[in-house]
Amino acid sequence: MLKSDTGQRHGIENEYNDRVLCNLTAICQRVLEPLREEFGPIQITSGYRHPDINRLIGSSDSSSHIAGFLDGGTKAAVDCEAFSREISNLQLVHFIRDNLSFSQVISEYWIPGDPHSGWVHVSYDSIDAANGCDCLTASRVDGKTQYSEGLPEA
Numbered sequence: 597m598l599k600s601d602t603g604q605r606h607g608i609e610n611e612y613n614d615r616v617l618c619n620l621t622a623i624c625q626r627v628l629e630p631l632r633e634e635f636g637p638i639q640i641t642s643g644y645r646h647p648d649i650n651r652l653i654g655s656s657d658s659s660s661h662i663a664g665f666l667d668g669g670t671k672a673a674v675d676c677e678a679f680s681r682e683i684s685n686l687q688l689v690h691f692i693r694d695n696l697s698f699s700q701v702i703s704e705y706w707i708p709g710d711p712h713s714g715w716v717h718v719s720y721d722s723i724d725a726a727n728g729c730d731c732l733t734a735s736r737v738d739g740k741t742q743y744s745e746g747l748p749e750a
């Protein structure tokens with residue numbers, strides 16, 4: 597959740613604060629733990645990012661992955677996949693949509709027919725009532741990322 601390979605490569609510490617820790621604790625309890633109970637171990641490929649590290653990987657300053665550190669924001673975001681090869685990333689996004697409270701879930705670069713393509717981005721606001729449960733699909737069209745409302749069904 598706090599380890600950054602990109603930060604280590606560039607000699608930047610993934611510096612965080614108490615707000616970030618509170619936000620990460622909330623997403624663990626309300627999103628990741630229910631996912632683990634349903635699907636077994638969950639692999640986190642990206643969690644909190646210091647704003648400098650977030651910029652290095654080309655992500656925007658409005659990303660939920662940096663929330664809390666500079667702005668005191670109450671969201672946290674993780675990119676994840678199930679460890680089990682039996683569980684597709686589509687199963688994860690559908691379970692989140694149908695069972696959990698969350699700020700946003702994005703099916704990232706899912707390719708129909710390839711169960712392990714892409715990954716799941718999910719964010720959670722530690723002020724539970726602020727979670728709007730937005731569902732989006734990110735896909736690559738002519739080399740550019742396009743977002744559309746809703747999740748793929750298959």
Ligand SMILES: [Zn+2]
Nearest residue numbers: 673674675717
């Ligand atoms: Zn993400």
